[in-house]
Amino acid sequence: MPSELLSKARRYEEQARREAESELPAFHLTGGSGWINDPNGFATYRGEVHLFFQYYPYDVCWGPMHWGHAKTKDFIHWDFLPAALAPDREYDKDGCFSGGAVEMPDGRHLLLYTGVRKDVKENGGIREVQTQCAAIGDGIDYEKISENPVLTAADLPEGGSEHDFRDPKIWMEDGIYYVIAGNRNKFGRGEVLLFASRDALHWQRLGTVLSCTEEGGPMWECPDLFVLDGKAVLLHSALEMRPSAPEFHPGNGTACHIGQLDRETWHFTEEALQTVDYGLDFYAPQTVLAPDGRRIMIAWMQNWDSSRFTPKNLHFFGQMTFPRELHIRYNRLCQWPVREIEDCRCNSVFLKDLPVTEEKSFPEIHGRVLDLFLHVRPGKGEQYRRFTVKLACGGGFYTEISCFPEQSIIKIDRTQSGFPHDIAHVREFPVTFRDSEISLRLLLDRYSFELFVNGGEQAASSTLYTPLTAEELLFSADGEVLLTAEKYDLIITESGDVP
Ligand code: FRU
Numbered sequence: 065m066p067s068e069l070l071s072k073a074r075r076y077e078e079q080a081r082r083e084a085e086s087e088l089p090a091f092h093l094t095g096g097s098g099w100i101n102d103p104n105g106f107a108t109y110r111g112e113v114h115l116f117f118q119y120y121p122y123d124v125c126w127g128p129m130h131w132g133h134a135k136t137k138d139f140i141h142w143d144f145l146p147a148a149l150a151p152d153r154e155y156d157k158d159g160c161f162s163g164g165a166v167e168m169p170d171g172r173h174l175l176l177y178t179g180v181r182k183d184v185k186e187n188g189g190i191r192e193v194q195t196q197c198a199a200i201g202d203g204i205d206y207e208k209i210s211e212n213p214v215l216t217a218a219d220l221p222e223g224g225s226e227h228d229f230r231d232p233k234i235w236m237e238d239g240i241y242y243v244i245a246g247n248r249n250k251f252g253r254g255e256v257l258l259f260a261s262r263d264a265l266h267w268q269r270l271g272t273v274l275s276c277t278e279e280g281g282p283m284w285e286c287p288d289l290f291v292l293d294g295k296a297v298l299l300h301s302a303l304e305m306r307p308s309a310p311e312f313h314p315g316n317g318t319a320c321h322i323g324q325l326d327r328e329t330w331h332f333t334e335e336a337l338q339t340v341d342y343g344l345d346f347y348a349p350q351t352v353l354a355p356d357g358r359r360i361m362i363a364w365m366q367n368w369d370s371s372r373f374t375p376k377n378l379h380f381f382g383q384m385t386f387p388r389e390l391h392i393r394y395n396r397l398c399q400w401p402v403r404e405i406e407d408c409r410c411n412s413v414f415l416k417d418l419p420v421t422e423e424k425s426f427p428e429i430h431g432r433v434l435d436l437f438l439h440v441r442p443g444k445g446e447q448y449r450r451f452t453v454k455l456a457c458g459g460g461f462y463t464e465i466s467c468f469p470e471q472s473i474i475k476i477d478r479t480q481s482g483f484p485h486d487i488a489h490v491r492e493f494p495v496t497f498r499d500s501e502i503s504l505r506l507l508l509d510r511y512s513f514e515l516f517v518n519g520g521e522q523a524a525s526s527t528l529y530t531p532l533t534a535e536e537l538l539f540s541a542d543g544e545v546l547l548t549a550e551k552y553d554l555i556i557t558e559s560g561d562v563p
Contacts, residue, residue, distance in 0.1 A: 066205065070150035073130055077121045077147060084379035089509045090433045091408065091556045092365065093142050093384040095119050095132050100382035101371075102231075102286055102348035103362045104131060105165030108355055109173050109203055112137055115362065116148055116175070117384070118162060124374045124381035129159035131177065135203075138404045139360070139387040140556060148175065148206050149199060155179040155213050156197060162286055162348065163196070164233040166241065174264055175199045175206055176243060178230035179213055192227040193217070196245065198264060211265050215245070219259065219269055223250020231286045233350065234264075243267065246284040246300065249275055254284030254302060258330050271330035274298060274321060279306040286348040289325070292359050293392040296325035298332055299340060299361075301348045310494045311339045316347055316368045320397045336395040342493035343476060343515070343524035345370060346385065359390045360402060365512055365525050370487045375529045385525055386507055386514055398520040401435075401507055409435060409552035419443055420451070420547045423540035428551065432456060432535050434508040435552045440467060441501040443544030448500070450542040455506065455513060456481065458534030463526070465504070465515060469497045474517060474524070481528035495522055509554075 066074065080097035088094055098121040105116040112135050119132030131149035134142040149160040156179030163177030179197040182190050195213030199206040217226035228248035235242055243259045255275035259267040276284060281302040288299040298321040307314045318340040324333045340349055341363070349363035365385045374381045388399040413428040421443075429436070440451045452466040464477040472494055479489040495502065495517050505516040510532060515524045539547060 067150060067152040069152040070130075070147060073121050073150050074146040077132070077144075080121065080379065081144065087378050088380060089383055089511055091140055091405070091554060092386060092509050092512060093134060093362075094380045094382065095121070096144050097379045098122060098381075099124050099126055100132060100384075101126065101364050101366065102162045103350045103364065103384055104162050104177065105175055106350040106352040106362060107165045107167070107235075108352065109165070109167050110171075111355060113139070113352055113354065114165060114173075114203065115142070115384075116165065119147065121147065124379065129161055129180075131160055131175070139402045140404050140408060141558070145204055148201070149177065149208075151180075153179070153208055153212070155181055155195060156208075158182045158192070161194070162231040164235070164243075164350070166234045166236050168200070168264075169239070173201050173203050173206070174234070175201070176214075176232045176234045176264070178232065194227055194229045196229075196232045196243070209265075214265055215243070215259065215267050219267060220247060220257070221249065221269070221272065224248070228283045233286075233288050244273060244287045244289050246287050248283045252282055253278065254281055254300070256284055256287040256289075256298065256300060258289075273325070273330060274332045274334070276302070279308055279312070280319075281305040286350065288349065288351050290351060290353070290359060292390055295322050295335075295392045295395070296332060297322055297392065297397070299349055299351070310492075311337070313488075313491070318346060318349060318363070322392060322395050322397065338396060339493075340397065341385075341399075341523045341525050342491060344478065344488055344491055344526040345512070346525045351390065358402075360387045361390050361399065362387045365514075365527060370527075373483060373485045373487060383512065383527070386509070388520075388523070391520075393521075396521060399523045400516060400520040401505075401514070405435060405507075405554065408554045408556055410555055411553040413549070413551040415547070415549045417546040417548055419544055420539050420541050421544050423538050425536055425538050426549070429537050429549060430535050431553060432508055432510050432532055433554050434506070435554055436506045436508065436537075437550040438504045438506070439501065439548040440504070440545050441499075443546050446543055448541050448543030448545045451502075451545050451547075452540050453504070453506075454538040454540075455508060456528055456530045456534045457536040457538050459531060461530040461534045462538070463513065463528050463530065465506075467495070467497075467502050467504075469500045469502070472497055474515075474522075476515070476524055476526060478526055478528050482530040491524065493522060493524065
C-alpha cells in the first residue's frame, strides 16, 4: 500500500503534468512538471528500460526528494509511471536520494537508494546520516523492505563519512549483486567503494575502487562502473573540484576514468581521465546495458551551480540529456545520440560546400527542434581563423558555438541566451581539427542544445531559456570556409510512427 505521502505525490503529479504538457521539450525527458535532478535506477526490467529520477513534484525547486518514474521502449517515447518512492520512513524522512535498480532472479524489481535522515544533536546542531535502503516491486509499486537500511556507516572503511555515503548503483553478475557508492574518506576526499551480496540484504565490502587526489574534490557522487570495448570505465560526478585545464573547471563536474579493474583487489588502474561532457549543463550520468547490448548513458542536463536559476514562466525544471550510445576509441569515451532519433526525422535539407564568410542565414535551416550536421572545411585562399554558428537567434538573443582551428578549441557561449543571472555562460574545450576540417552535430530541443564533435569525440550540453520565437540560425567565418549542412526537423509523434 502506498503511504499517504506517496499517494499525495501521485495525485498531485497527475494533475500538474496535464498543466505543464505544452511547455515540455519535444524529446528530452523531464519530470512532466516539478523539479528533477539525477537519473536513478536506469536499468532494464521485463524487457523495457526504466528510468527513475530525483524528483520534487510540488515546485520547480529542490525539496524533500522523491523518486519519479518513467519507462521507454525506444529512448524517445517515455511513459510516465506513478512516483515510486517518497521520503516516508524514519530512515529516509529527509529524502530518498539517488540510487540504482536491478531485475531480481525471481522477476521482481529491486531499487537501492540512499535514505537521508537528519537528527537534531544535543548541542542543537544537525547530524545527517545517509544509509543505503532497498525497495522491491513490480515495475509500478514498491515496498520498502523491513530490513532497511541494508548498508550503513558500519560498512565503511575507517574514517568514512556517515553523512557523505550515497548513490548506490547496483547490478548483478553471475548470481551476485554488486554495488558501488560514493563516500568521503578519512582524508576528506571523494572515493568509490564496491560491495557484494548474494541476497541484496547482507553486504560485504570488497574494496575501494578509486580514491581521489586533492584536486578531485571532497565527495564523489553517482558513480557508475562497467566494461566497454574491453576497458573498465568508471564515471563519477564530483563536488567542489579544483580546475585543471583543459579537462576540468572549478565546482561540480563529471569525470570518466578509463583503465583496468583488478578483480582480486577490486582496485582500478587508470589509463586515461577526461571530462564526460564539456558543456555548461551536465551532471550525474548513469548508464544502462540495453537489451541489444548497447551501453547507453543519460544525465541530468543541468548543473548545481547553474540550477539556482529557474525560469519563472515554466512549470517544470530539469531535464535529462538525450540518451547517448557509448564507445571507447583510442582510450577516450565517445558519445553519440541513440540511433532511434533517426526515425523522427523529416523535412531533410542538404546543402553542400556553401562558401561562408560574412554572417548569413540559410532560410531552409531554422527552428528549435532539429538534428543538424555541419561539416566545415577551409575555403580557397588563406586559412580561416574562426567558424561560428549562432542558434536560437531572434529578438536580440543568440547562443554561439565557435570553432578555432589555430588553437584547436571550440567555445560555446550562451551569454545572450536569456539568463538573467551571472552564472557560467562560456566554456572552451580542446578538439581535433583534421586538415583544418571539423564536424559538428547539434541536437536542438527547445530549451537546450547538445553538441557532438567529430563523431562523438567530445560532447557539450547546455540549457538555454531563450524565448521559443528565437529560431533563426546564423553562420559566419573569419576567413572563408566551405560549409556542408544536413538538417532534419524532428517530429515526435505519440505513436512513434514516422510523420
Ligand atoms: C547529485 C546528488 C546526489 C544525491 C542527489 C540528491 O546530483 O547530490 O549525490 O543523491 O543529488 O538529490
